[in-house]
Amino acid sequence: MTEQHFTLPLFTVDNVMFAIDNAKLNVLLVKRAAEPYNNYWSLPGGVVDVTLDKDVEACAMRKLQQKTGLTPAYLEQLEVFSGPDRDPRGYSISLAFFALLPYTPVSSNINSVSHVSWWPLDQLHQLTLAFDHQHIIHHAHQRLQQKALYSMLPVFCLPSTFTVGQLKTVIETILGKEIQRKSLMRRIEASNMFTLTEQKQHSGGRQAQLYQLKPGVNITHFNRNMGA
Amino acid sequence: MTEQHFTLPLFTVDNVMFAIDNAKLNVLLVKRAAEPYNNYWSLPGGVVDVTLDKDVEACAMRKLQQKTGLTPAYLEQLEVFSGPDRDPRGYSISLAFFALLPYTPVSSNINSVSHVSWWPLDQLHQLTLAFDHQHIIHHAHQRLQQKALYSMLPVFCLPSTFTVGQLKTVIETILGKEIQRKSLMRRIEASNMFTLTEQKQHSGGRQAQLYQLKPGVNITHFNRNMGA
DNA sequence: GAAATAGTGTCTTTGAGACACTATATG
DNA sequence: CATATAGTGTCTCAAAGACACTATTTC
Structure with missing residues (x-):
């Protein structure tokens, strides 16, 4: 809060928001409108506003809302990425979040053309993303896959009411491989x-049974991994 | 890197370093020598020096070395704690690390009296720590316990050569409960x-067989939790 | 030999994998 | 009826828990 006179690293927040569309994992990207990396696709993020954000999570939420119009169903800290070379302007520190949401189309309700867009994860290697965002997305994807093995986190990619078949498809999309329907049902049952x-x-x-999250429950973590 | 003219949050790094002494988990604390919280015990940490630290991990390492004279055997990011109220000087953002080390006595080789000291975790509630450091330590402890259930992380609390019995004791100290020697041996075997x-x-x-970490191996993660 | 710690053998238990079988819907 | 998706029954398999039994050391 004091006025600093030596060089301070720039602290920012970046969000890796995942959703599933068309049986594929998608990441939400925004097109930059300033240097550096002008016109490159990048993760939606920004700097903390001390007067608006009660903490870094609030900042991440606010930036997502502001830049993409979407609010994640789930948000957690991923990792801090830092160093002198990740931003050409100099030393920078970025706290990456990873977020989940049931798929919602984004019309560029924010500005002119397509400044916000979902991108299938398997097409990202064709793009050159700003900064080390490709790297950050890779880490987020790995974390998501890991958590899908032992937790019910993938439910946040589904609408408030869903079937076992839908959840199975979501998990399989995240993991990139099939799982046993039976095993999933056992977990749904056990998780309560x-x-x-x-x-x-x-x-x-x-017809399939429709399930719905009990209000205010925590996501269950199992003590074994599934499908691995 | 640009000179900022609006209020920037203060970004710092804090370290929760654990070691086991006398069959108890200990945390390394330093006594503050400045306001706020002058003379309170606190986590060793500090601010990033852009010219010295190639990233936040390097900063954490450097601060530990500088303030305590110790270098952790293991270090990983824990979580970012942030908000307007955790530091009376104003909005602050702190990246907490959690670290492990085989127990090493700290003589106050840094300054005069006891400015650095190991504190048994179960005695911390008697102290009033600076800032939200009590809270951070609690999170670190939970993470350590969780990881002890499914990984070989606890070996970093042991010297380079150790017995199964020692590892068993370390894990039991971390978890606060007994585990099966047989289960541990199976994991040692399986981890390779x-x-x-x-x-x-x-x-x-x-006499017990002495084990030693293979050079350059990664710590194994199992896909089941132990003892839970 | 008694006590203490190290290490093995093996049966039980838990929960996932595999997969056939039943149930209910549509055309 | 065929086909498709939903859900169950049940056997197998992998790895942890329990715990007795053997092995080696000190006193």
């Missing part, structure tokens, strides 16, 4: 996180 | 992280 609702049809087949 | 050496006696009993 959900309540039941009416029915709902899917494509041609038997 | 160690090589054998000669022998060594302990108190009255059969």
